[in-house]
Ligand SMILES: Cc1ncc(COP(=O)(O)OP(=O)(O)O)c(N)n1
């Protein structure tokens with residue numbers, strides 16, 4: 001499966017009271033990867049929501065990725081995204097198997113991406129590219145890094161951080177395969193607008 005297009009990421013606060021309807025609206029517009037990102041420690045709710053997303057993703061033939069939690073990903077037989085402090089990649093690859101999608105946060109460091117590639121990552125994520133209300137403290141990253149990464153890496157490249165329909169095109173022009181978006185997608189006023197935005201993000205990959 002080609003990892004290219006919109007990578008939608010949930011936010012439990014932003015999506016409170018409209019979680020599944022907004023996610024389904026995004027899937028309706030086309031989502032390559034959907035990440036369940038919930039930073040709470042409410043295990044029961046996390047399992048319930050992740051199971052609901054897995055069922056929804058099966059219906060829309062979208063790949064579900066769990067943020068941070070390889071055990072939950074293994075339980076649901078889906079992929080995982082790991083940051084630099086979320087645990088080592090190689091044992092996670094052994095746990096989830098060769099076909100699982102495993103993503104790795106590489107901030108603005110090519111060396112981290114090269115290491116992640118050696119350890120079996122399926123894609124590498126760089127960011128943040130723009131100001132992010134979801135994660136304001138994330139270190140920033142420049143478009144120039146994408147050119148180096150494109151030359152060096154054989155893996156799909158994901159960009160994250162403050163991405164909207166107004167600023168995403170240069171990222172794609174600099175070789176990004178996956179646009180990872182929270183607020184620029186789910187910050188919309190209606191499900192109709194979420195679907196429109198998802199479609200428009202996908203259009204950026206067609207030109
Ligand atoms: C696609 C994607 N890229 C980067 C991140 C950030 O991961 P991490 O650094 O572990 O931070 P948290 O998201 O866990 O706060 C991500 N989740 N997804």
Ligand SMILES: Cc1nc(C(=O)O)sc1CCOP(=O)(O)O
Pocket residue numbers: 105107126127128129131132133134135138139160161162163180181182183184
């Ligand atoms: C979860 C996350 N990680 C980042 C990184 O740079 O590693 S930026 C970020 C937040 C992405 O949300 P939004 O699209 O609303 O900015």
Ligand SMILES: [Mg+2]
Pocket residue numbers: 067068081082083086
């Ligand atoms: Mg993490």
